[in-house]
Amino acid sequence: MGPILALSLRQLGGRWRLSITILLAALPVVIASIVRLAGADIEDHFAPDILDRMVITAILPIVTMTLATASFGNEMEDKTLSYLVLRPVPRYHLVLPKMLATVIIAGPILAISGIALVLIVGESGAQMAVAVGIGLFVGVAAYSAIFTWAGLITPYALPYALVYVFLWEGIVGGFLPAVRYLSVRGHSLAMMYGVDGTGFDRYEDLAIEFPAAIIGATIVIVGFFWLTIRRLRNMDVP
Amino acid sequence: MTNSNPIISLDEVSKWYGNVVAVNDVSLEVFQGITGLLGPNGAGKTTVMHMMAGLAAPSSGTVEVLGQSPRGDHTIYSKIGIMSEHEAVYGFYTGRSFVELAAKLYGIDPIGPAVDKAIERVGLVAAQGRKLGTYSRGMRQRMRLAATLVNDPELLILDEPLNGTDPRQRLEFHDLMRSLAAEGKSILISSHILEEVETLADRHLLMVSGKLAAAGDFRAIREELDQQPHRILIECAEPRAMASALVQSEAVDSVSVEEDGSIMVLSRKVSVLQRLVPKAAAERAIRLMRVEPLDESLESVFSYVVER
Numbered sequence: 378m379g380p381i382l383a384l385s386l387r388q389l390g391g392r393w394r395l396s397i398t399i400l401l402a403a404l405p406v407v408i409a410s411i412v413r414l415a416g417a418d419i420e421d422h423f424a425p426d427i428l429d430r431m432v433i434t435a436i437l438p439i440v441t442m443t444l445a446t447a448s449f450g451n452e453m454e455d456k457t458l459s460y461l462v463l464r465p466v467p468r469y470h471l472v473l474p475k476m477l478a479t480v481i482i483a484g485p486i487l488a489i490s491g492i493a494l495v496l497i498v499g500e501s502g503a504q505m506a507v508a509v510g511i512g513l514f515v516g517v518a519a520y521s522a523i524f525t526w527a528g529l530i531t532p533y534a535l536p537y538a539l540v541y542v543f544l545w546e547g548i549v550g551g552f553l554p555a556v557r558y559l560s561v562r563g564h565s566l567a568m569m570y571g572v573d574g575t576g577f578d579r580y581e582d583l584a585i586e587f588p589a590a591i592i593g594a595t596i597v598i599v600g601f602f603w604l605t606i607r608r609l610r611n612m613d614v615p
Numbered sequence: 616m617t618n619s620n621p622i623i624s625l626d627e628v629s630k631w632y633g634n635v636v637a638v639n640d641v642s643l644e645v646f647q648g649i650t651g652l653l654g655p656n657g658a659g660k661t662t663v664m665h666m667m668a669g670l671a672a673p674s675s676g677t678v679e680v681l682g683q684s685p686r687g688d689h690t691i692y693s694k695i696g697i698m699s700e701h702e703a704v705y706g707f708y709t710g711r712s713f714v715e716l717a718a719k720l721y722g723i724d725p726i727g728p729a730v731d732k733a734i735e736r737v738g739l740v741a742a743q744g745r746k747l748g749t750y751s752r753g754m755r756q757r758m759r760l761a762a763t764l765v766n767d768p769e770l771l772i773l774d775e776p777l778n779g780t781d782p783r784q785r786l787e788f789h790d791l792m793r794s795l796a797a798e799g800k801s802i803l804i805s806s807h808i809l810e811e812v813e814t815l816a817d818r819h820l821l822m823v824s825g826k827l828a829a830a831g832d833f834r835a836i837r838e839e840l841d842q843q844p845h846r847i848l849i850e851c852a853e854p855r856a857m858a859s860a861l862v863q864s865e866a867v868d869s870v871s872v873e874e875d876g877s878i879m880v881l882s883r884k885v886s887v888l889q890r891l892v893p894k895a896a897a898e899r900a901i902r903l904m905r906v907e908p909l910d911e912s913l914e915s916v917f918s919y920v921v922e923r
Contacts, residue, residue: 380720384716457703459670460716463670463699464720465689465692465694465722474648474921551807610687613673614665614670614671
């Protein structure tokens with residue numbers, strides 16, 4: 378698994394992808410810094426609102442989809458996937474490092490961004506920072522599983538992923554509370570609220586139950602991991 | 616495994632993509648030694664090789680490689696070395712690290728000696744430390760071959776391996792293939808250029824328009840083609856005069872003048888006929904409007920074999 382993880386990190390860790398990831402992740406930190414330096418009166422719900430509306434709803438899925446759809450998508454486009462599938466390795470040995478590469482690149486950058494945000498606005502304790510880190514990592518892992526699979530299903534994974542995030546995670550999830558059980562955003566928010574209910578009391582009405590979020594995120598990650606393995610076994614490789 | 620047992624067998628295999636039939640009811644066997652899979656571009660060679668490699672599933676029929684289906688069991692790849700026709704490589708890797716990646720995925724331990732041997736066999740020791748992105752096309756092909764050879768496979772499936780190679784590299788490739796065959800390996804090489812593998816392969820499989828047109832050694836293929844009369848349609852200013860000129864030739868089996876004035880010729884020696892028709896027309900000052908082989912697949916095969 379190591380050689381494929383090293384290869385995938387090299388492929389995904391290219392200059393422009395890393396630059397986009399860092400630039401997007403820096404946005405909330407920059408906003409928080411400006412607000413703090415301006416000496417404005419920062420309300421308690423400032424950080425949770427930025428985290429929900431900017432980081433979890435937009436930045437996290439965009440960064441993750443950019444990386445994860447490319448992990449197999451680029452191999453398909455470049456016709457290099459045969460170098461991996463024509464070797465005597467189990468398919469999960471190919472899929473797991475591809476998913477992990479996205480998590481390893483995007484996870485720490487987004488987590489640092491989220492933690493820096495809550496530290497800058499000065500609301501946080503260690504528990505809130507841990508909650509942010511866990512919530513964002515879970516979001517990255519779940520989106521990584523979904524979009525890695527999407528990259529193997531269609532060459533148009535990126536536009537489809539954008540539509541999915543906008544419609545399902547953004548609009549439908551906002552109107553229909555039940556969708557939050559099947560939404561990565563719902564899982565991430567519930568993780569944060571579950572770890573630090575006081576710091577994230579803003580999410581009281583948004584968050585699903587903590588155990589439901591754990592189960593839901595696990596189902597998404599394991600389910601799409603399995604679907605990707607299945608797809609890799611059954612597809613015609615170009 | 617003895618020579619009489621097929622290493623690869625396809626039984627009534629077809630492959631279609633939507634309405635497009637890429638491979639049509641092909642049955643063939645590949646035995647130990649070097650086999651050339653030949654045919655013009657678009658003949659279905661790559662699709663057949665993809666099915667042999669397990670990269671594509673047949674729409675119907677069965678494919679067996681080394682006695683088992685190439686799909687569904689990844690362990691089969693420890694015995695096969697496959698080089699696809701796509702020339703893309705990981706350009707950021709050096710030649711050596713590219714072969715090392717293959718060695719690691721094959722589970723070779725230690726990888727050093729195997730990588731050294733594979734790179735030495737393709738003659739790229741001096742360039743192994745350079746990035747693949749800086750390689751010429753021929754060098755990339757050879758380093759890809761090294762990655763295919765690194766696990767010392769008993770069967771090699773090579774799709775257009777000579778693309779981008781120069782004449783000297785081709786000679787070296789021939790020597791390498793012969794030495795691998797002498798070690799007991801089975802090798803299937805595809806090419807759309809007959810002369811690339813004509814002298815190399817013990818046996819040829821000839822594909823045209825998704826079908827297996829002929830199989831055997833090269834002479835047998837020629838004989839097989841010669842045994843089948845080809846239909847050639849001729850339209851000219853004076854069909855009866857032209858028909859009487861053609862019927863005297865040994866290259867012509869029969870001639871008939873159709874109701875619309877066209878001439879239908881049946882011939883087993885189309886190459887002779889190809890020279891005869893314009894000559895006869897010129898001698899008799901007959902204006903030729905159209906000369907067209909009607910049996911497209913045979914014509915393609917014929918052109919492919921004869922007009923090389």
